[in-house]
Amino acid sequence: EVQLVESGGGLIQPGGSLRLSCAASGFTVSSNFMSWVRQAPGKGLEWVSIIYSGGGTYYVDSVKGRFTISRDNSENTLYLQMNSLRAEDTAVYYCARGVTRSNFFDYWGQGTLVTVSS
Amino acid sequence: QTVVTQEPSFSVSPGGTVTLTCGLSSGSVSPSYYPSWYQQTPGQAPRTLIYTTNTRSSGVPDRFSGSILGNKAALTITGAQADDESDYYCLLYMGSGIWVFGGGTKLTVL
Numbered sequence: 244e245v246q247l248v249e250s251g252g253g254l255i256q257p258g259g260s261l262r263l264s265c266a267a268s269g270f271t272v273s274s275n276f277m278s279w280v281r282q283a284p285g286k287g288l289e290w291v292s293i294i295y296s297g298g299g300t301y302y303v304d305s306v307k308g309r310f311t312i313s314r315d316n317s318e319n320t321l322y323l324q325m326n327s328l329r330a331e332d333t334a335v336y337y338c339a340r341g342v343t344r345s346n347f348f349d350y351w352g353q354g355t356l357v358t359v360s361s
Numbered sequence: 362q363t364v365v366t367q368e369p370s371f372s373v374s375p376g377g378t379v380t381l382t383c384g385l386s387s388g389s390v391s392p393s394y395y396p397s398w399y400q401q402t403p404g405q406a407p408r409t410l411i412y413t414t415n416t417r418s419s420g421v422p423d424r425f426s427g428s429i430l431g432n433k434a435a436l437t438i439t440g441a442q443a444d445d446e447s448d449y450y451c452l453l454y455m456g457s458g459i460w461v462f463g464g465g466t467k468l469t470v471l
């Protein structure tokens with residue numbers, strides 16, 4: 244059974260850093276593309292970042308240079324390193340598994356809340 | 362920057378049919394954008410409904426269908442039920458590793 248479990252969220256001051264984790268089971272993170280999607284309170288879904296099986300990474304413009312997506316194949320875990328956090332980064336962060344060639348996300352984690360506030 | 366557009370809200374009667382759309386601020390949605398649709402209820406993670414324009418995800422009832430209507434992707438719910446009351450999001454692949462969600466449609470069943 245495919246499962247994605249996020250962790251690492253919490254309250255952080257503006258300018259701070261946080262690393263989110265997404266532990267995967269039932270499949271290998273390196274064999275699919277994986278994404279982070281966030282949802283600010285009361286707002287819609289926003290795609291944040293993606294890492295392809297070949298290692299290529301891409302980001303939404305608002306987080307470029309501040310966020311880094313990565314994976315640890317031995318731990319079967321996806322990460323999102325978030326630096327220089329801003330109030331507008333406050334959101335629930337979901338990890339999602341992608342399906343190659345069909346280009347969609349088929350499994351989602353339950354999300355982890357990041358609150359950026361002083 | 363291209364914006365993906367959705368109706369902010371829609372209402373349908375129980376048993377009725379509703380079509381939600383997903384467009385582009387500039388240009389037309391085609392299958393090459395790999396349109397997919399997701400359902401989300403408050404406090405829950407998104408659930409995948411439709412991918413590659415019109416393929417239902419595993420376990421999704423056949424009252425949900427996807428298509429291209431004119432220059433937009435569309436999600437049609439035929440025979441709406443009370444538990445279809447949710448937020449619906451479309452997602453488009455813009456190419457070059459970039460994805461964009463629509464703003465979402467809040468569907469009310471009453």
